[in-house]
Amino acid sequence: MDPSTFDFAGYYRERVRTAGRPERSPDYWDGRAATMSERGFDTPYVRTFLARMDLSGCSTLLDVGCGPGTIALSAAPRLAHVYGLDHSPIMLSAFVENARARGLTTATPILHSWDDDWTDVPVCDVVVASRSTAVPDLEAAVLKLHAVARRRVYLTYPADGHLVGDDVRRAIGREASALPDNLCVVGLLHELGLHPTLDYLPGENRLAEAADFEEFRARIDRLLGGLTVEEVPRLAAYFDERRGRPPAAPMKWALFSWETGG
Numbered sequence: 001m002d003p004s005t006f007d008f009a010g011y012y013r014e015r016v017r018t019a020g021r022p023e024r025s026p027d028y029w030d031g032r033a034a035t036m037s038e039r040g041f042d043t044p045y046v047r048t049f050l051a052r053m054d055l056s057g058c059s060t061l062l063d064v065g066c067g068p069g070t071i072a073l074s075a076a077p078r079l080a081h082v083y084g085l086d087h088s089p090i091m092l093s094a095f096v097e098n099a100r101a102r103g104l105t106t107a108t109p110i111l112h113s114w115d116d117d118w119t120d121v122p123v124c125d126v127v128v129a130s131r132s133t134a135v136p137d138l139e140a141a142v143l144k145l146h147a148v149a150r151r152r153v154y155l156t157y158p159a160d161g162h163l164v165g166d167d168v169r170r171a172i173g174r175e176a177s178a179l180p181d182n183l184c185v186v187g188l189l190h191e192l193g194l195h196p197t198l199d200y201l202p203g204e205n206r207l208a209e210a211a212d213f214e215e216f217r218a219r220i221d222r223l224l225g226g227l228t229v230e231e232v233p234r235l236a237a238y239f240d241e242r243r244g245r246p247p248a249a250p251m252k253w254a255l256f257s258w259e260t261g262g
């Protein structure tokens with residue numbers, strides 16, 4: 001394969017279409033809002049994300065797939081105004097509630113989907129898509145982010161394409177890499193003439209955070225969109241064997257950022 005002529009955007013679309021990644025509806029995210037609001041803000045991922053952001057010369061931020069406001073509201077004290085865009089009404093209620101609890105009057109929710117017409121979405125200095133890029137067409141999503149960013153864009157994507165670490169997937173017998181990984185995203189951005197910087201952020205350590213096997217199983221089941229009856233005992237064996245040790249191949253997030261030239 002010649003990387004200079006390879007169609008990364010088409011490859012991404014095709015791999016996602018055939019890999020059967022679970023489609024998450026607004027209802028699914030509505031049901032996740034309370035937990036994410038409670039546990040989502042003070043994590044190594046969020047702390048590292050915020051530390052990596054360059055907000056110099058910026059006064060406005062748009063957070064796409066903002067959830068309960070994890071990134072937008074954490075950055076808000078350093079900015080004049082933040083906007084949180086999400087397709088889940090309950091996530092946006094949590095966003096509003098969390099802004100109020102922090103005494104912030106400079107945070108505006110926007111009920112929209114990636115697929116909607118964004119002509120009413122404000123152009124902002126910084127545009128963020130944190131853990132919200134599980135879309136069927138990443139090229140279209142990147143173009144939308146780029147179009148509403150005056151200065152720079154930050155986007156995270158699972159480093160090896162999956163929300164569950166490599167060792168867990170291998171242990172239960174799932175194919176090592178069915179989804180496009182961060183190298184595909186580098187290629188896709190390059191195709192669009194964008195020159196990103198790339199960094200890596202820690203994912204959650206689901207093994208250490210689960211109180212017992214049931215909790216671990218429920219988390220992995222949710223992230224994979226269902227475990228088969230054959231996979232559950234394999235996961236239990238992995239849990240017993242690895243418990244008390246860090247995962248051999250922890251899930252990581254790739255953080256891409258680029259300047260828009262504004």
Ligand SMILES: C[S@@+](CC[C@H](N)C(=O)[O-])C[C@H]1O[C@@H](n2cnc3c(N)ncnc32)[C@H](O)[C@@H]1O
Binds near residue numbers: 029066067091129130
């Ligand atoms: C894993 S959460 C991430 C929340 C937050 N950005 C963070 O990093 O903590 C994914 C968010 O993306 C939103 N989302 C998923 N698909 C979306 C779509 N098609 N349009 C708009 N928002 C979407 C979900 O409602 C959810 O709030």
